[in-house]
Amino acid sequence: MDFSKKNKGTASVWAGETDPFYKGATTSPIVNSVAFAYHDLDEWHDVATGKAEGHIYSRNTNPTVHVLEEKIRILEGAEAATSFATGMGAISNTLFGLLAPGKRVVSIKDTYGGTSRLFLDFLPTYQINVTLCETGNHEAMEAEIAKGCDLVYLETPTNPTLKVVDIKRLSAAAHQVGAVVVVDNTFATPINQNPLKLGADLVIHSATKFLGGHSDAMGGLLCGKKELVEKVFRFREINGASLQADPAYLIARGMKTLELRIERQNASALKIARFLKAHPKVNDVFYPGLETHPGHGIAKEQMSGFGGVLSFSLKGSYDDVKTFLTKLNFVHLAASLGSVSTLAGPPRTTSHVELTEAQRAQLGIPESLIRYSVGIENVEDLIGDLTQALAALEAVFETEKTV
Numbered sequence: 084m085d086f087s088k089k090n091k092g093t094a095s096v097w098a099g100e101t102d103p104f105y106k107g108a109t110t111s112p113i114v115n116s117v118a119f120a121y122h123d124l125d126e127w128h129d130v131a132t133g134k135a136e137g138h139i140y141s142r143n144t145n146p147t148v149h150v151l152e153e154k155i156r157i158l159e160g161a162e163a164a165t166s167f168a169t170g171m172g173a174i175s176n177t178l179f180g181l182l183a184p185g186k187r188v189v190s191i192k193d194t195y196g197g198t199s200r201l202f203l204d205f206l207p208t209y210q211i212n213v214t215l216c217e218t219g220n221h222e223a224m225e226a227e228i229a230k231g232c233d234l235v236y237l238e239t240p241t242n243p244t245l246k247v248v249d250i251k252r253l254s255a256a257a258h259q260v261g262a263v264v265v266v267d268n269t270f271a272t273p274i275n276q277n278p279l280k281l282g283a284d285l286v287i288h289s290a291t292k293f294l295g296g297h298s299d300a301m302g303g304l305l306c307g308k309k310e311l312v313e314k315v316f317r318f319r320e321i322n323g324a325s326l327q328a329d330p331a332y333l334i335a336r337g338m339k340t341l342e343l344r345i346e347r348q349n350a351s352a353l354k355i356a357r358f359l360k361a362h363p364k365v366n367d368v369f370y371p372g373l374e375t376h377p378g379h380g381i382a383k384e385q386m387s388g389f390g391g392v393l394s395f396s397l398k399g400s401y402d403d404v405k406t407f408l409t410k411l412n413f414v415h416l417a418a419s420l421g422s423v424s425t426l427a428g429p430p431r432t433t434s435h436v437e438l439t440e441a442q443r444a445q446l447g448i449p450e451s452l453i454r455y456s457v458g459i460e461n462v463e464d465l466i467g468d469l470t471q472a473l474a475a476l477e478a479v480f481e482t483e484k485t486v
């Protein structure tokens with residue numbers, strides 16, 4: 084059946100899982116087999132040379148991994164998909180698989196921390212020129228793209244201040260100069276945003292986050308134009324950053340509830356963002372669903388929901404952040420995001436720990452910023468939790484005053 088014509092909630096459950104499974108199983112088995120055996124040497128040869136479908140060796144392809152690749156391919160409306168051991172595996176393989184010495188990349192300053200490191204520390208050592216523009220300054224970005232480039236790399240909404248980038252506008256600019264457009268769609272998920280429909284050529288996901296959704300498996304996905312995905316796949320099957328069957332199974336299982344989780348996380352995050360915005364102890368709230376967010380207009384155009392991650396700063400110092408965070412009950416103070424359980428942490432100690440205070444300020448990241456990834460808990464319980472932790476902060480202020 085062609086699941087690309089079906090709604091996303093249906094495709095999430097069924098895509099890649101229509102084959103009859105082993106002994107009539109109704110869920111895809113975890114095929115922990117390194118190699119795949121053939122009785123017929125001609126058939127083996129046909130599979131090995133790509134003339135027939137099948138699997139040879141799990142560094143290249145694997146049936147369980149294929150189920151996951153099919154799900155993302157359908158959900159993003161892509162021609163082809165492939166997978167990697169982690170999200171960074173997807174990003175580094177895409178960049179190193181498509182670029183070569185002398186090529187030029189235009190991107191934004193606010194990409195994921197690991198991606199920034201590739202742009203600033205690694206690509207230049209291979210004589211790949213990288214220009215990073217102010218995130219959200221579309222005129223500057225168009226001017227850089229028009230100078231000529233080979234790859235435009237976007238991420239939206241960004242981490243941790245949820246800046247929004249216009250995918251349609253920048254894809255059009257990139258295609259004028261023949262550049263390939265890659266979008267990291269991790270924060271939005273395919274439920275809220277489909278970059279390929281907006282003109283991008285390739286979409287990347289850290290499947291570790293919302294797609295898996297349970298903080299128990301790592302993986303990376305790439306989908307989009309067949310020719311480009313195949314080029315990256317050829318590189319990945321040799322460098323070996325392949326996804327294993329066990330995490331692929333967990334991520335595919337998580338994806339069956341993707342639409343349910345994202346709908347809930349969208350609604351809860353918006354409610355929490357509005358609650359925090361109105362709270363006297365909160366300085367600023369960054370969430371593209373708020374009308375006051377500078378990227379709200381573009382977000383409304385290109386997203387169908389605003390996602391489960393928000394960030395906010397307290398009226399206070401980093402010490403107040405410490406007090407506040409440790410008072411929260413329904414939250415893991417941990418890196419990562421997109422899980423069923425709420426996760427929070429200050430970018431100062433997590434994603435942007437390697438930067439100096441001045442560098443963080445340059446990116447518009449206040450020292451008292453908190454990133455809050457909303458889980459699927461009851462939203463009233465989460466708001467109650469935030470309320471009591473903010474109340475504790477007031478108590479701290481009063482104690483300090485009386486001392």
Ligand SMILES: *Cc1c(COP(=O)(O)O)cnc(C)c1O
Nearest residue numbers: 169170171172195269289291302
């Ligand atoms: C986490 C993350 C990555 C990296 O993914 P890993 O699975 O941790 O390697 C890339 N991009 C974004 C936006 C992320 O949040």
